[in-house]
Every structure is written in C-alpha cells, then in structure tokens.
Amino acid sequence: MTELTAGPALPVPILPEPRLQEDLWPRLRALVHGRRVAVLTGAGISTESGIPDYRGAGTRKRARAPIPFREFIASAEGRQRYWARAMLGWARMDAARPNAGHLAVKELESVCELVGLITQNVDRLHHKAGSEDVVELHGSLFEVKCLECGFREPRNDLQERLRALTPGFENQTLLVIGSSLEVYSGFCVARAAARADRNLAVINLGPTRADDICTLKIEARAGRALKRLIDVRRA
Ligand SMILES: [Zn+2]
Numbered sequence: 001m002t003e004l005t006a007g008p009a010l011p012v013p014i015l016p017e018p019r020l021q022e023d024l025w026p027r028l029r030a031l032v033h034g035r036r037v038a039v040l041t042g043a044g045i046s047t048e049s050g051i052p053d054y055r056g057a058g059t060r061k062r063a064r065a066p067i068p069f070r071e072f073i074a075s076a077e078g079r080q081r082y083w084a085r086a087m088l089g090w091a092r093m094d095a096a097r098p099n100a101g102h103l104a105v106k107e108l109e110s111v112c113e114l115v116g117l118i119t120q121n122v123d124r125l126h127h128k129a130g131s132e133d134v135v136e137l138h139g140s141l142f143e144v145k146c147l148e149c150g151f152r153e154p155r156n157d158l159q160e161r162l163r164a165l166t167p168g169f170e171n172q173t174l175l176v177i178g179s180s181l182e183v184y185s186g187f188c189v190a191r192a193a194a195r196a197d198r199n200l201a202v203i204n205l206g207p208t209r210a211d212d213i214c215t216l217k218i219e220a221r222a223g224r225a226l227k228r229l230i231d232v233r234r235a
Contacts, residue, residue: 032108038116039105041126048099050092051123073147081195086141087162088197093123093141094156102129173199173215178222181209190214 043053067085071078106129108114118135119126124142126134145152174193181187181202190210194200200214203225211217218225 033111035112036115037108037112038118039108039114041105041117041119041121043121045101045105046096046099046121046123046125048101049096049123049125051096051121051125083162084196087159087166090141090155090159094159096123096125096128098125098129102126102131106130173201176200176202176204176208176210176214177226178204179208180204180206 043051047053067078067082072082102125105117105126116135117126117131117133118137120137122136122138122141124140142155143152144155144158172193174190176186176190179186181190187209190200190202191213194210194213194215199216200210201216201218202208202210202214203218203220203222205219205221208214208217
C-alpha cells in the first residue's frame, strides 16, 4: 500500500461534538476486534475531505438540491443542468483527498477480518485511501456511461471534452447593480445564473432577494461602486 496522508484542511462546518461515551468503546471494540466485519459508509465520512453532505447536520442553508436520477434520465434539460454544475464541481471532487476516517477504515484490516466495504459515496475516497474491493452502492462519479450506446470512459476524459466545448464557461459572472431584485423577473435572471454556477455579484444599497445565493454582495451606491471597480481595473 502506498503511503497516504490526510488531505489539506478544507473549510468544513464546525459542529459541537457530543461527549464521547467512554463506557461504550470497549463494547464496540469487542464487536470488531478479531471478528469478520463488514463496513457501510455514508456521506458523513467524507465531509472532512470537503465533500458536501446534502442531508447532514451543518448543511448550508439553501444548499443546492441534487438533481434526481429520474429527472436526469427523463429530460435533456435535467441533463444540461446536471452537467453545467458537475463540470464546475469536478475539479474539487477529483482533487479531494481521503481523511483520517478513510485511512482508519483501511487500517481496520489490521484488527479484524474486513469481509466487505460498502459505501454510499461516489467520491472514490476509500480507493484513494488504499481500500480494495469497495462496493459502490450509488455508483461512482469517476466513470461515465453513454445513455445511448453504453460506451464507458473515465470522467476525466469527458471533462476535457466538456472544457474544450465551453471555453470561458467558468469565467462568467452576472453583475447586478442597484436592484433589490424584488421584482420577480429580475430575481429569476439572478437565480438562473446562480443555479448554473455562474458567479453572481450584487452591488446594492440595502438587502436584495439574492443575498443568500450570490457569490459576493457589496452594500454601496451604484455610481460610487462602479467608479471604484473601474479605477481598480486601471490601477
Ligand atoms: Zn454513445
């Protein structure tokens, strides 16, 4: 097995940890040491690697809901929405490193007979930690299959093609100036940009409907703010 270290510290929500119930640990040890053990892991093991958990405690407010598989299969629009997001999220997923939890699961093999490792996660972090024969209950993001002909390829190959097809995609920003976005049509435009993972910057004096979904909010009068923006560019 290659030497692996836990990944770099990524921003994760700090949650109060309940007091460890010391009396339970000997019982758990007795259930694991020297026995045949199967392990099932979920999203919680990967949050410390910076992979967001859509359901758990500390999920950010208004986290984007995943696109359901049924919707992905049924509609071209659903697939478009999925890939628009997935393309941007991929670099982070690809770069994620296993954390102490994944490494500990691998190490369990030294105290018990690990007869199976099943994961609900699609992040391949158990593989990266050196575990073998991982059953991926929900599949994996690291391989893609064509819905029409069944052709399979590594996700990274697809990423390269997607990037070649959409130059500049990651550079797009919607700049909202001097609007509270109270009028629905305006809000719709902003929300669509945020949903497509465009950067959304808002310059407005006072709250706006997009305060929770924008990338950046600057409380300022339009004229002054824009002058500063342009002056900075010249400098
Ligand atoms: Zn095909």
